[in-house]
Amino acid sequence: MNLKLKIWRQKSQNAKGAFETYQVNANEHMSFLEMLDVLNEQLIEEKKEPVAFDHDCREGICGACSMVINGRPHGPNKATTTCQLHMRFFKEGDEIVIEPFRARAFPVIKDLVVDRSAFDRIIQAGGYISVNTGQAQDGNAIPVNRDCASKSFDAAACIGCGACVAACPNGSAMLFTAAKVSHLGLLPQGKLEHTSRVRNMVKQMDEEGFGFCSNVGACEAECPKEISLENIARMNRAMIGAVLTSE
Amino acid sequence: MKWLFDFLFKSSIGRKVVMSLSGIFLMLFLIVHLLGNLQLFINDAGMQFNLYTYFMTHNPVIKTISYILYATILLHTIQGIFLAIENRKAKGQSYAVSSNVNKSFFAKYMIHLGVVIFIFLMIHMYQFWLQMKLGNLPMVNYPGKEHAYKDLYAPVLQVFKDLPFVIFYVISMLILAMHLYHGFQSAFQSLGLNHKKYNPLIQWIGILYSILIPFGFLIMPIYVYFIQR
Ligand code: HEM
Ligand code: SF4
Ligand code: FES
Numbered sequence A: 001m002n003l004k005l006k007i008w009r010q011k012s013q014n015a016k017g018a019f020e021t022y023q024v025n026a027n028e029h030m031s032f033l034e035m036l037d038v039l040n041e042q043l044i045e046e047k048k049e050p051v052a053f054d055h056d057c058r059e060g061i062c063g064a065c066s067m068v069i070n071g072r073p074h075g076p077n078k079a080t081t082t083c084q085l086h087m088r089f090f091k092e093g094d095e096i097v098i099e100p101f102r103a104r105a106f107p108v109i110k111d112l113v114v115d116r117s118a119f120d121r122i123i124q125a126g127g128y129i130s131v132n133t134g135q136a137q138d139g140n141a142i143p144v145n146r147d148c149a150s151k152s153f154d155a156a157a158c159i160g161c162g163a164c165v166a167a168c169p170n171g172s173a174m175l176f177t178a179a180k181v182s183h184l185g186l187l188p189q190g191k192l193e194h195t196s197r198v199r200n201m202v203k204q205m206d207e208e209g210f211g212f213c214s215n216v217g218a219c220e221a222e223c224p225k226e227i228s229l230e231n232i233a234r235m236n237r238a239m240i241g242a243v244l245t246s247e
Numbered sequence B: 001m002k003w004l005f006d007f008l009f010k011s012s013i014g015r016k017v018v019m020s021l022s023g024i025f026l027m028l029f030l031i032v033h034l035l036g037n038l039q040l041f042i043n044d045a046g047m048q049f050n051l052y053t054y055f056m057t058h059n060p061v062i063k064t065i066s067y068i069l070y071a072t073i074l075l076h077t078i079q080g081i082f083l084a085i086e087n088r089k090a091k092g093q094s095y096a097v098s099s100n101v102n103k104s105f106f107a108k109y110m111i112h113l114g115v116v117i118f119i120f121l122m123i124h125m126y127q128f129w130l131q132m133k134l135g136n137l138p139m140v141n142y143p144g145k146e147h148a149y150k151d152l153y154a155p156v157l158q159v160f161k162d163l164p165f166v167i168f169y170v171i172s173m174l175i176l177a178m179h180l181y182h183g184f185q186s187a188f189q190s191l192g193l194n195h196k197k198y199n200p201l202i203q204w205i206g207i208l209y210s211i212l213i214p215f216g217f218l219i220m221p222i223y224v225y226f227i228q229r
Helices: A032-045 A117-124 A146-156 A163-167 A174-185 A194-207 A218-222 A230-245 B002-009 B012-041 B047-058 B060-091 B105-133 B153-159 B163-190 B199-226
Strands: A002-009 A018-025 A095-099 A108-110
Touching: A018 A032, A117 A174, A117 A194, A146 A174, A163 A174, A163 A218, A174 A194, A174 A218, A174 A230, A194 A230, A194 B012, A230 B002, A230 B012, A230 B163, B002 B012, B012 B047, B012 B060, B012 B163, B012 B199, B047 B060, B047 B105, B047 B153, B060 B105, B105 B153, B105 B163, B153 B199, B163 B199
Parallel strands: A002 A095
Antiparallel strands: A002 A018
């Protein structure tokens, strides 16, 4: 299938970027990233700079493959990362516009690659539990409520891809942060530090320059792991509770 | 109390709590305001309405609440404007192709809707509130009452018979309906109240509220203009 691609090209963080148009011949069994690989081979043969884009696992679990395809993070399909999007969802002759994720806290480094280290710093601020490692414990030593376990597991599905921030008109990281807070806070091991974790992670989130949550719901709609807005409510509750009750 | 100030005016979540609580207070006020105004429909040449406005402007408890109300409107407006400005900065560059995938359509336009509501409020206060406080309203006497009452009923009828104003009033109420349609349920989410047990209740009351309250207000100028001429 022949496609016309309009791709954002930008040499470096401070350079001015612009769209460039390319023609590529892909087949419908390729993933979107494989289609970009074909384009890049073509560009290398023409002695041109290949398009820089993030990718790693290519199986929908690492969250690296950030890009906005025709206005939607990870493209048109629900609950799908770019690497899991296949070309059969496009038609012969389609024009596809590919842009980097946009948010102040995610500056473009090159072409489609953005710096998402703000997420790492939010995790560093509290996305862990402090226990001494050592001999692995018996799996059944700590009883876990089944409801909490499954809610925690749903939140733990977050792959830190940043699509929520990219989709949000306010560039807010509430869904990501709330997923992490819920994932840990719902389990007995994570409960101990729940209060300080919420405060520290929210504080870091604010310092990174993400926007506020207007309850638009674009994040939930675009999240490849279908993380629910319920998690944001849980974090709001926890934060209000933390402010009112902490010493 | 620095911790409280920091939370309510510096933390992202706290600033939304302010929007939510002030919004809920304003929504409660709208119910009371509407119920009071319904007395315009009583066919007594405005007596009940004028006695009511006298009570509302002289009772010390109501007067205190009204000062809290003015402060709340300012707080909600100023905080709302700051949030909108910072949100725009946080987004940075926008997309060449935009999509409209979301859960709540009006959420993105809360600031635009809000600014129109604020302009409406200013005109509204000038027309009715300022007249009541400072204006030279005619006085009326009612049988069995010791003193005369300001006749606010007359200027209300007068502006409600002015077509451009009636149209402006009706449009403002439709804008308010949109603000409330998102705002009602959003206020609960901001406070962390989201649970599948009661979400349908919040949703349905929100829809009913955001339709009935603005409709109740906009029916008054329409009634006066078309029926009570
Ligand atoms: C009677 C008048 C008003 C009522 C009842 C009202 C009610 C509400 C409610 C319930 C919310 C939801 C709060 C939340 O998401 O937690 C809200 C949000 C908002 N209001 Fe109002 N409002 C009124 C007037 C105004 C005015 C005059 C402005 C002026 C700018 C305004 C600007 C906003 C903004 C920007 C938001 C969204 C904040 C965000 O989610 O980022 N509102 N309003
Ligand atoms: S919440 Fe969803 S969209 Fe956001 S980072 Fe996690 S997986 Fe990606
Ligand atoms: S490359 Fe790992 S999720 Fe797409």
